[in-house]
Amino acid sequence: MSDRLSSLARITRFRGVLLLALIAALALVVSACSPDGADDSTTTAGEGATTTAGDSGDDGDATTTTAEMVDDDEPETLIIGMGFAIRNLWANSSTTQQEINISEQITEKLIEFGPDGQFEPRLAASWEQIDDTTLELKLQEGVTFTNGEPFNAESAAFSIDVMLNSFAYGTFTSAVAGAEVVDEYTLHIKTATPTGLHMPALAVGSFQYPMAYFAEVGEEEFGMAPIGTGPYMLEEWIVGEEVRLTVNPDYWWGTPDIENVTFRAIPEEASRLAALETGEIGLLLDLPLDSASRIEDNPDLQVIGRPGNRLYGLTLSTLSDTPLVEPEVRQAIKYAIDIQEIIDGPLQGRAVALQDQRMTSAYFGFDPTREAIEYNPDLARQMLADAGYPDGFEVTFKYPSGRYTKDAEVGQVIAAQLAEVGIDVTQEVLEPGTFLDQLNALELNDLFFSGTLPPPDAHFVYFQNECEWRYAYYCREDVDQLIVDGTQTVDTDERQAIYDQIRAIFDEDPPQVNLYVTEDLYGATTALSGFTPWGSQFTDVRNFTLDG
Amino acid sequence: MTRFVLRRIVQTIPTLIGISIAAFLLVRLTGDPAALMLPPEATQEAIDAFNEKFGLDQSLPVQYWKFMSAVLTGDLGTSIRFNIPVWDLFVERMPATVELAAASMSIALLVGLPAGIIAGLKNRSWMDAVIRFFAFLGQAVPGFYLGLMLIVIFAVQLRWLPTGGRGTWQQLILPAITLAAYLIALLVRFTRGAVLDTKRQLHITTARSKGLSSWLILRSHILKNSMIPIITIIGLQVGAVLSGTVVTEVVFNWPGIGRMMVDAIYTRDFPVVQAMVMIVAVIFIVVNLIVDIAYSFFDPRIRRD
Numbered sequence: 069m070s071d072r073l074s075s076l077a078r079i080t081r082f083r084g085v086l087l088l089a090l091i092a093a094l095a096l097v098v099s100a101c102s103p104d105g106a107d108d109s110t111t112t113a114g115e116g117a118t119t120t121a122g123d124s125g126d127d128g129d130a131t132t133t134t135a136e137m138v139d140d141d142e143p144e145t146l147i148i149g150m151g152f153a154i155r156n157l158w159a160n161s162s163t164t165q166q167e168i169n170i171s172e173q174i175t176e177k178l179i180e181f182g183p184d185g186q187f188e189p190r191l192a193a194s195w196e197q198i199d200d201t202t203l204e205l206k207l208q209e210g211v212t213f214t215n216g217e218p219f220n221a222e223s224a225a226f227s228i229d230v231m232l233n234s235f236a237y238g239t240f241t242s243a244v245a246g247a248e249v250v251d252e253y254t255l256h257i258k259t260a261t262p263t264g265l266h267m268p269a270l271a272v273g274s275f276q277y278p279m280a281y282f283a284e285v286g287e288e289e290f291g292m293a294p295i296g297t298g299p300y301m302l303e304e305w306i307v308g309e310e311v312r313l314t315v316n317p318d319y320w321w322g323t324p325d326i327e328n329v330t331f332r333a334i335p336e337e338a339s340r341l342a343a344l345e346t347g348e349i350g351l352l353l354d355l356p357l358d359s360a361s362r363i364e365d366n367p368d369l370q371v372i373g374r375p376g377n378r379l380y381g382l383t384l385s386t387l388s389d390t391p392l393v394e395p396e397v398r399q400a401i402k403y404a405i406d407i408q409e410i411i412d413g414p415l416q417g418r419a420v421a422l423q424d425q426r427m428t429s430a431y432f433g434f435d436p437t438r439e440a441i442e443y444n445p446d447l448a449r450q451m452l453a454d455a456g457y458p459d460g461f462e463v464t465f466k467y468p469s470g471r472y473t474k475d476a477e478v479g480q481v482i483a484a485q486l487a488e489v490g491i492d493v494t495q496e497v498l499e500p501g502t503f504l505d506q507l508n509a510l511e512l513n514d515l516f517f518s519g520t521l522p523p524p525d526a527h528f529v530y531f532q533n534e535c536e537w538r539y540a541y542y543c544r545e546d547v548d549q550l551i552v553d554g555t556q557t558v559d560t561d562e563r564q565a566i567y568d569q570i571r572a573i574f575d576e577d578p579p580q581v582n583l584y585v586t587e588d589l590y591g592a593t594t595a596l597s598g599f600t601p602w603g604s605q606f607t608d609v610r611n612f613t614l615d616g
Numbered sequence: 617m618t619r620f621v622l623r624r625i626v627q628t629i630p631t632l633i634g635i636s637i638a639a640f641l642l643v644r645l646t647g648d649p650a651a652l653m654l655p656p657e658a659t660q661e662a663i664d665a666f667n668e669k670f671g672l673d674q675s676l677p678v679q680y681w682k683f684m685s686a687v688l689t690g691d692l693g694t695s696i697r698f699n700i701p702v703w704d705l706f707v708e709r710m711p712a713t714v715e716l717a718a719a720s721m722s723i724a725l726l727v728g729l730p731a732g733i734i735a736g737l738k739n740r741s742w743m744d745a746v747i748r749f750f751a752f753l754g755q756a757v758p759g760f761y762l763g764l765m766l767i768v769i770f771a772v773q774l775r776w777l778p779t780g781g782r783g784t785w786q787q788l789i790l791p792a793i794t795l796a797a798y799l800i801a802l803l804v805r806f807t808r809g810a811v812l813d814t815k816r817q818l819h820i821t822t823a824r825s826k827g828l829s830s831w832l833i834l835r836s837h838i839l840k841n842s843m844i845p846i847i848t849i850i851g852l853q854v855g856a857v858l859s860g861t862v863v864t865e866v867v868f869n870w871p872g873i874g875r876m877m878v879d880a881i882y883t884r885d886f887p888v889v890q891a892m893v894m895i896v897a898v899i900f901i902v903v904n905l906i907v908d909i910a911y912s913f914f915d916p917r918i919r920r921d
Contacts, residue, residue, distance in 0.1 A: 235661065342768065342779040346771050501652055
């Protein structure tokens with residue numbers, strides 16, 4: 069008996085020691101092979117795909133703090149915190165602003181939507197419509213890419229081709245047929261038909277690339293080691309963690325104040341906030357609504373906000389066999405929603421009601437004479453009764469949790485408001501990924517709450533109601549025709565009239581209840597000045613300064 | 617002996633195939649990567665091109681066959697999100713996870729063992745009560761919450777330590793403590809129990825009656841005999857530590873494989889999730905295999921079954 073016990077004891081002891089030894093061995097093996105692997109995914113612009121040992125650093129410089137930011141001996145560094153890690157640095161790879169925010173510090177466009185949605189010149193100094201299908205651009209002269217290549221009409225025409233061939237931009241740039249070089253600094257943008265949509269196309273996607281370099285490395289490698297004309301150059305990219313930029317000393321527009329800018333991904337919201345409070349980051353891009361007052365109360369920090377362009381609404385699907393197919397029922401629902409209650413409640417006052425149209429004054433096609441729908445539950449009940457539903461009806465209402473600001477809370481308020489007028493909703497709260505899947509699969513029936521962030525032109529708002537569109541929950545031929553007319557009209561007054569007509573149809577036969585835009589909120593150290601938030605959520609670092 | 621080893625290796629093959637199928641199918645249940653990787657306004661052509669590029673337009677058996685045949689040639693696939701080989705991502709992040717796991721194991725040993733011994737020796741004293749209270753707390757408080765509390769206290773309020781990231785030894789402290797908390801609690805409980813058990817054994821009474829000094833009894837008799845189950849427990853906690861890093865790494869922005877896996881799951885980066893599950897499974901299987909083989913070396917009875 070005692071023999072067996074001691075043998076068992078020996079084995080047990082051995083097993084434990086062995087496991088510990090294995091852990092240690094594994095640690096050594098993996099540590100030993102780390103620098104090689106790290107090289108592959110840490111790149112430095114201009115040097116191809118090799119660089120310094122890139123684990124997030126035993127060198128200690130990963131923790132630049134506010135103290136260092138204001139130290140005269142050290143180059144100024146601003147660390148910008150954000151919620152997720154970008155995928156690549158090729159600006160035409162994605163139309164999502166968060167994905168291309170960093171690329172846009174390196175790569176510039178010809179024309180852009182300014183902070184409030186107006187067209188502004190960037191690498192194109194001026195433009196003129198010279199005939200129905202030709203836009204003439206005069207380019208900035210004397211600009212070079214940071215690898216020494218010149219920026220001119222030839223590189224611009226090449227870059228327009230890159231834009232037109234990028235899958236991500238297909239929806240926004242289809243109005244443009246191509247570009248022709250006229251002389252060194254004159255470029256013609258050609259369109260297949262007369263259109264007003266070539267300008268938004270350029271403002272969204274006309275990123276400028278150094279022709280020889282881009283042609284040599286291709287889009288994928290360019291996405292790892294981009295070169296541009298912009299205010300900053302890529303210094304180092306630790307994939308999944310942070311992107312370090314350093315100032316372009318020869319920037320044509322005027323060299324920015326801040327020498328180094330690092331965009332750091334901190335996925336956990338509370339950790340992101342803590343990093344701002346301790347000064348580890350100087351600017352936080354997506355400040356959670358709930359934390360705004362806490363940041364405001366902190367004397368070292370400031371909250372910067374502006375009404376954003378993300379347009380929230382309640383889509384009333386006409387696809388499924390419910391009372392919602394009847395226009396009168398959808399009209400009634402417009403009066404059943406108390407937008408102000410949503411804004412004052414879950415959104416803590418940091419939102420603005422839409423003026424009964426799915427756009428803000430930042431959008432081309434906006435009608436300033438319209439007013440937000442006034443909440444009138446009695447009228448809603450009356451209209452439902454007139455439509456033949458005096459006792460209401462039952463529908464399914466879907467909304468995501470965790471995709472938009474306070475989405476689940478807003479969804480609950482809407483459900484309660486619908487119940488007030490007798491519409492009994494079965495709520496389905498969806499994980500953001502599932503929500504997107506169902507959106508694409510036309511499964512978000514019967515009602516759903518969502519927010520979209522289209523470029524500031526009415527076309528990009530309304531085309532999502534075209535019958536053919538992948539996730540159109542609405543279909544009317546006359547609306548489709550007007551949308552097409554809108555793309556083929558150059559005159560701005562005529563285009564405005566077309567979008568007014570679409571809205572008139574929507575008044576009778578509404579696809580959505582237009583709700584509100586939320587404020588985009590940023591948290592920053594008070595040492596940071598010169599920060600103007602853009603409606604597009606682009607972070608324009610050029611004017612930033614950090615005070616001592 | 618060789619036959620036993622071979623048999624054990626062959627036995628792991630169905631396990632690995634099972635894991636690969638589970639990882640492959642489960643990650644696909646989360647939905648369509650194109651819906652997350654492309655903007656909502658993307659055209660149907662863009663979605664088709666995306667699916668074709670990453671082979672997602674093919675049938676599941678074909679996709680699985682391609683995945684497995686690539687794995688057998690040592691190719692774990694390429695991240696959809698970053699367009700970088702998964703193996704490179706793994707090799708880059710594994711040292712961070714090993715560093716965190718090793719640090720928290722060390723802390724757990726340095727704190728948990730002495731505390732457990734004291735509690736065991738002085739059971740029913742006030743010290744025992746205090747230690748047991750903290751052990752209870754350590755096991756009850758979720759790592760996520762503990763991590764955030766540590767950040768609030770030591771980084772935001774006291775400003776002693778950074779909130780997260782990796783690079784300096786200061787950045788290692790809070791995540792290591794967070795991950796160690798559960799282990800410490802576990803160690804305290806087991807050590808205390810083992811010491812108590814040993815203390816009551818007849819040979820300890822004998823040792824006392826021989827007039828040995830209490831220090832000698834503690835060192836040569838109680839500790840030596842209590843260590844056996846404790847060391848086993850520590851060894852078996854490798855899995856707990858590895859899974860604990862997932863939460864800890866997210867809270868402290870620690871660039872290890874745990875955080876990478878969470879990111880990959882949220883963004884439906886199928887190749888990364890599949891490959892990471894396979895790698896972790898292989899590590900576990902290899903460790904277990906070696907332990908079993910070593911067992912049989914010491915105890916031939918195991919070989920017979």
